[in-house]
Amino acid sequence: MAEPLATPTSNPTLLPSRTRNLAEQVVAWVNEQIATRSLKPGDKLPTESSLMSQLGVSRTVVREAISRLQAMSVIETRHGIGSFVLEPRREPLDIEVVPASTLSDVLSVLELRISLETECAGLAAQRAGERDLASIRGALEAIGEATRTGGDSAAADLQFHVAVARATGNRYFVDILTQMGAALIPRHRIDSAGIAKTDPQAYAELVNREHESIFDAIARHDPEGARAAMRMHLSSSRERLRRAAAAAGERGGV
Incomplete structure (x- = not known):
C-alpha cells in the first residue's frame, strides 16, 4: 500500500x-x-x-x-x-594504459582480467538478451574465420570480450575493457603461441574452445558456469605463459 x-x-x-x-x-x-x-x-x-x-x-x-x-x-x-x-553519458576513465610488451606485463594484465572478467561473465549470463547473444556469437565467428584463414584474430578476440561486458548492461565494464584496448589482447606485441612453444593453429583452436565454453554458459543463463569458464580461460592463458617464461627465462622486450 x-x-x-x-x-x-x-x-x-x-x-x-x-x-x-x-x-x-x-x-x-x-x-x-x-x-x-x-x-x-x-x-x-x-x-x-x-x-x-x-x-x-x-x-x-x-x-x-x-x-x-x-x-x-x-x-x-x-x-x-x-x-x-537518456543515453548514458560517456566520460573517459582517467586510466593510463601502457600496452603490454613483456611477459611480465602480459601476466599482470591477465591477473587483472581474471578478477574483472570473471564477474563480468557471471553478470552477462544473468542479463544477456538475444541481441547480446548474437553479438557475442558474431565475435566468435569472426575469431573462427581469422583462425581458418591465418589472419590476426586479436581484434575479434577483443570484440568478444567487450561483447560479453556489454551484455552485463553495466557500461563501466565496457569502458574499462575498451580503454585497456591493446593491453587487453596484446598478440600483436607478444607471440603467445611461440612463447608457449605451441603450434599456432592448435593454440588458436584451444583458445577458441575456451571462448565457446564461455558463450555456452552465458547462452544458457548459467552465471556460475560462465564465471568458471571465464576464470578457466584466463587462468589457463596465464599458466601457459607462466610455465613458458619459467622454462625459457623472460626476455626484456619480446
Missing part, C-alpha cells in the same frame, strides 16, 4: 526522511531496470500512477525520484508526454 501523501516541496532536505529513503529506492529500481536492459535509451518510463501501484509508494515519492533522475541525467521529461531514458 502506498504511503500517505506528503506535502510536496522543491527542497529535498525539507522532505520527511521516509520520503527521501523511498525516493532513493525508486531511483535504485529505475537504475536497475536500465542496467538489466528492461529499460533502454529512448524507452518511456512507466507513468506516475503505474510506478505508485507497482512500487507501493506515493505520488510525492515518485515525483522526488523523477526529479533526482533528471538531475542525474538518467532521464528527461517532456512536458505532456512523459519521461524517457
